[in-house]
Amino acid sequence: MTAETAPASPPDGSAPPDGSAPPRTAHGGTLRGRLQQLLALGGLVVICVVFAVADPIFLSYGNITSVLFATVVIGTLALGATFVIISGGIDLSVGTGMALCAVVAGVLITDMGLPIAVGVLGTLLFGALLGFVNGCNVSVLGLPPFIATLAMMLVAGGLALVVSGSAPIYFDSTAYTDISTGSIVPGTDFPNAVLILAAVALLAGVTLSRTVLGRYTYALGSNEEATALSGVDVRKWKIVVYTLAGLFTGLAGILISARLGSAQPATGMGYELQAIAAVVIGGTSLNGGKGSIGGTVIGALIISVLNNGLQVLAVPQEWQNVILGSVIVVAVWADLARKRSIR
Amino acid sequence: MLTDTRPLLEVEEVSKTFPGVKALDRMRLSLRHGEVLALVGENGAGKSTLMKLLSGIHRPDTGRFFLDGAPLRPTGPRHAQEMGIGIIHQEFNLLPDLTVAQNIFIGREPRRAGFLLDRRALDARARELIGRLGLPLDPHRRVGGLTVAQQQMVEIAKALSHDPRVLIMDEPTAALNDAEVRTLHQLIRRFVRPETGVIYISHRMAELTSLCDRITVIRDGQYVATMETAQTRVRDVIAKMVGREIGTGTRPRPAPAAREPLLTVSGLSTRTLLRDVGFALYPGEILGFAGLMGAGRTEVARALIGADPVTSGTVTLRGRPVRIRNPADAARHRIGYLSEDRKRLGLLPEDGVDTNIALGALRERFARFGFVRDRAVGERAAELVSALHVATPSLDRPVRHLSGGNQQKVVLAKWLAKDCDVLVFDEPTRGIDVAAKEEIYRLLDTLAQQGKALVMISSDLPEVLRMAHRVLVMAEGHITAELTAAEATQENVMHYATLRPGRPGTRPAPSPASDPAGTPEAGTR
Ligand SMILES: Nc1ncnc2c1ncn2[C@@H]1O[C@H](COP(=O)(O)OP(=O)(O)OP(=O)(O)O)[C@@H](O)[C@H]1O
Ligand SMILES: [Mg+2]
Numbered sequence: 103m104t105a106e107t108a109p110a111s112p113p114d115g116s117a118p119p120d121g122s123a124p125p126r127t128a129h130g131g132t133l134r135g136r137l138q139q140l141l142a143l144g145g146l147v148v149i150c151v152v153f154a155v156a157d158p159i160f161l162s163y164g165n166i167t168s169v170l171f172a173t174v175v176i177g178t179l180a181l182g183a184t185f186v187i188i189s190g191g192i193d194l195s196v197g198t199g200m201a202l203c204a205v206v207a208g209v210l211i212t213d214m215g216l217p218i219a220v221g222v223l224g225t226l227l228f229g230a231l232l233g234f235v236n237g238c239n240v241s242v243l244g245l246p247p248f249i250a251t252l253a254m255m256l257v258a259g260g261l262a263l264v265v266s267g268s269a270p271i272y273f274d275s276t277a278y279t280d281i282s283t284g285s286i287v288p289g290t291d292f293p294n295a296v297l298i299l300a301a302v303a304l305l306a307g308v309t310l311s312r313t314v315l316g317r318y319t320y321a322l323g324s325n326e327e328a329t330a331l332s333g334v335d336v337r338k339w340k341i342v343v344y345t346l347a348g349l350f351t352g353l354a355g356i357l358i359s360a361r362l363g364s365a366q367p368a369t370g371m372g373y374e375l376q377a378i379a380a381v382v383i384g385g386t387s388l389n390g391g392k393g394s395i396g397g398t399v400i401g402a403l404i405i406s407v408l409n410n411g412l413q414v415l416a417v418p419q420e421w422q423n424v425i426l427g428s429v430i431v432v433a434v435w436a437d438l439a440r441k442r443s444i445r
Numbered sequence: 446m447l448t449d450t451r452p453l454l455e456v457e458e459v460s461k462t463f464p465g466v467k468a469l470d471r472m473r474l475s476l477r478h479g480e481v482l483a484l485v486g487e488n489g490a491g492k493s494t495l496m497k498l499l500s501g502i503h504r505p506d507t508g509r510f511f512l513d514g515a516p517l518r519p520t521g522p523r524h525a526q527e528m529g530i531g532i533i534h535q536e537f538n539l540l541p542d543l544t545v546a547q548n549i550f551i552g553r554e555p556r557r558a559g560f561l562l563d564r565r566a567l568d569a570r571a572r573e574l575i576g577r578l579g580l581p582l583d584p585h586r587r588v589g590g591l592t593v594a595q596q597q598m599v600e601i602a603k604a605l606s607h608d609p610r611v612l613i614m615d616e617p618t619a620a621l622n623d624a625e626v627r628t629l630h631q632l633i634r635r636f637v638r639p640e641t642g643v644i645y646i647s648h649r650m651a652e653l654t655s656l657c658d659r660i661t662v663i664r665d666g667q668y669v670a671t672m673e674t675a676q677t678r679v680r681d682v683i684a685k686m687v688g689r690e691i692g693t694g695t696r697p698r699p700a701p702a703a704r705e706p707l708l709t710v711s712g713l714s715t716r717t718l719l720r721d722v723g724f725a726l727y728p729g730e731i732l733g734f735a736g737l738m739g740a741g742r743t744e745v746a747r748a749l750i751g752a753d754p755v756t757s758g759t760v761t762l763r764g765r766p767v768r769i770r771n772p773a774d775a776a777r778h779r780i781g782y783l784s785e786d787r788k789r790l791g792l793l794p795e796d797g798v799d800t801n802i803a804l805g806a807l808r809e810r811f812a813r814f815g816f817v818r819d820r821a822v823g824e825r826a827a828e829l830v831s832a833l834h835v836a837t838p839s840l841d842r843p844v845r846h847l848s849g850g851n852q853q854k855v856v857l858a859k860w861l862a863k864d865c866d867v868l869v870f871d872e873p874t875r876g877i878d879v880a881a882k883e884e885i886y887r888l889l890d891t892l893a894q895q896g897k898a899l900v901m902i903s904s905d906l907p908e909v910l911r912m913a914h915r916v917l918v919m920a921e922g923h924i925t926a927e928l929t930a931a932e933a934t935q936e937n938v939m940h941y942a943t944l945r946p947g948r949p950g951t952r953p954a955p956s957p958a959s960d961p962a963g964t965p966e967a968g969t970r
Contacts, residue, residue: 312819313812314807314812314815314817317800317804321793321800324793325789325792325794328789328792328793329793329804330771331750331752331772331790332772332804332859333772333773333777333863334773334776335771336773337773391793392795
């Protein structure tokens with residue numbers, strides 16, 4: 103068979119398979135990935151327009167800043183969740199894990215009086231350790247991710263109360279709270295936390311789309327058995343993925359406690375579901391193998407814009423969840439419908 | 446053969462375009478009453494697409510179908526079934542966690558009192574059907590635990606349980622060995638009556654001559670010709686398929702007389718099947734594994750690379766004992782395994798051709814400081830895609846959208862992209878067209894000449910005989926013979942493949958050199 107007789111080059115002149123095909127960036131860089139983000143982005147724009155028309159205050163600098171600020175915690179958790187979900191897993195422990203990490207930060211910095219940098223580093227490492235344990239339970243013991251992280255959710259929630267004696271731990275140093283609420287942008291009060299989220303989102307995006315870890319994350323979720331038979335150490339990489347999610351949990355713990363000026367041991371429950379919601383709204387499939395960081399960021403923004411906008415419009419708190427739930431259904435359904443139409 | 450003026454099934458000027466690919470271009474075809482019609486063409490020619498249109502999975506862009514002269518517009522698989530079109534797809538559609546019986550009658554389970562499942566009736570019907578078809582299947586077995594060939598039989602039983610008028614089989618023998626192929630052919634002959642017909646898609650030219658009445662050739666989605674099998678030579682069919690004559694290659698050059706084995710396996714046993722399997726593999730050789738379905742060839746490969754647990758056995762690599770606990774260990778020792786089940790175990794279906802090719806060698810060849818070098822991936826993928834003639838509109842096309850044979854080439858390319866010393870190929874040419882097979886044979890030969898050690902497991906015995914320097918024959922989890930290329934004849938291999946080594950008092954083995962003419966049809970069991 104020669105290249106001429108093979109139907110390799112389609113008659114319509116789309117990219118030939120040899121040489122000249124552009125090196126593709128990654129999953130998020132394919133046409134499909136971009137479409138997926140466009141869809142979510144379109145939704146975000148529509149929601150913003152609706153709120154802006156209903157009340158122009160919505161578009162004020164102050165309000166936009168506060169929407170972004172409100173995105174930080176869920177956004178950070180959702181970044182980690184994106185990795186786990188693309189790899190075909192789920193992590194229910196990030197909410198209470200975040201509370202535990204906040205408490206650990208309080209213990210290290212307030213109780214033990216360690217320098218802030220050391221405390222922050224210790225907290226991040228502790229978060230990574232939580233994720234590492236999750237990863238081992240899933241990959242070495244072979245527990246289903248749902249069960250393993252459900253157990254961790256309970257353990258972390260309990261430990262947060264035990265370690266803190268069920269009382270908030272306050273941070274008295276403004277150097278610590280400045281991590282979230284301070285502003286390194288001169289002459290403004292634009293919160294650092296938002297910049298941190300932007301930076302780690304960028305890092306996460308690059309990791310997912312350009313690194314070996316990212317490629318394996320997709321491969322695990324797409325077909326774990328085939329990946330293993332290709333010689334990839336799937337056990338190890340699963341642990342890495344959960345550990346990474348734990349690292350984001352630790353960061354979220356720092357950001358939330360710095361923002362509140364205290365570590366609140368009893369909060370945290372429920373954040374994991376919001377994070378998963380953000381990931382799913384962003385077009386990542388719960389079946390694994392598909393998704394992008396860009397989508398997740400948009401998903402997180404949609405959630406906080408909704409919360410904020412509904413507050414601006416004085417919609418009662420109880421209704422906000424009803425609306426958020428409906429948005430999830432619409433977002434995922436639209437994504438499915440789009441996929442069906444492409445086939 | 447009954448001749449009727451009206452064909453049983455007619456395909457008229459049917460076209461179908463997928464994004465970037467014109468899969469069918471005014472294709473036509475006509476199936477007579479009571480005939481077996483072969484449909485042949487290269488990988489990606491459009492055969493499976495035509496079958497998917499007939500079963501209502503896709504809708505044609507233009508063109509029409511007629512069943513007995515009446516227009517046929519299948520709206521979905523179920524509708525097609527009701528209209529009397531039965532299809533066995535190239536890729537299986539079985540539920541791995543259900544039993545054989547449950548799979549056959551899925552959606553039509555016999556019930557009691559309207560909603561209770563009637564297990565006994567289900568089993569009885571499955572047993573009756575399997576018995577009638579003469580298939581070696583246990584209705585209670587979980588389908589996920591079956592080999593590819595056994596799964597194929599479940600698909601056949603499922604299709605025939607609907608009593609179709611037109612039976613379409615898309616490469617049913619791709620994973621079957623000669624004996625199993627014979628069983629299947631008998632089954633087909635029994636099925637063909639004056640009011641039915643069969644469309645038979647295959648890349649194995651030899652079987653077409655014995656089974657089919659006529660052969661229709663398709664190339665690049667277009668109708669080329671239809672020929673009476675009796676008046677046609679295989680060579681002409683192939684020429685029509687690829688648009689030119691191709692030479693059939695010869696046996697590979699003899700392996701260099703190697704001193705030291707690269708790999709030795711001894712005393713390999715598993716709880717389920719293998720008993721005391723041992724062999725040596727020399728650099729530069731192709732070692733063939735022959736045997737019937739379920740003989741344990743795939744199990745040997747999987748046990749070797751640590752994909753399945755073993756109860757005993759040692760592996761020595763370059764003179765040193767190694768422990769291989771999982772496929773990642775195997776890869777670290779530069780041992781690769783190409784699985785027989787590409788869809789389930791070989792591919793990331795949603796990912797691109799390039800991603801799939803790079804997967805195995807991502808870290809050692811396509812990454813720097815943990816970052817994927819997309820350009821290197823793209824270049825290597827493009828090289829392999831053109832070397833293997835993978836028909837794909839672009840490198841990032843999800844492999845799910847490629848034709849079966851082209852998917853197989855991608856799996857092969859994945860292992861070529863990775864620099865392994867020992868390569869175990871399990872059904873490497875499954876579903877690959879004749880012309881591309883020659884390319885792959887040449888490639889395997891080149892790899893061997895580079896000093897790599899290859900294991901070739903194949904149900905296509907002529908292929909093993911042609912490629913292998915030595916042949917190991919397996920039966921019931923034992924190695925029953927080691928034959929040199931000269932000793933390895935069809936008859937010899939079949940003889941050893943049908944021994945019952947597990948039991949005392951089996952037939953005495955004739956010496957391999959003597960011609961065992963007294964074992965005719967050994968494979969039919
Ligand atoms: N769902 C799909 N989406 C996009 N392209 C498709 C799809 N199905 C098939 N194609 C393309 O249509 C062409 C014909 O494919 P088809 O599966 O019919 O080939 P085939 O003749 O069955 O080949 P093989 O012998 O390899 O099985 C191929 O180029 C394939 O890539
Ligand atoms: Mg096909």
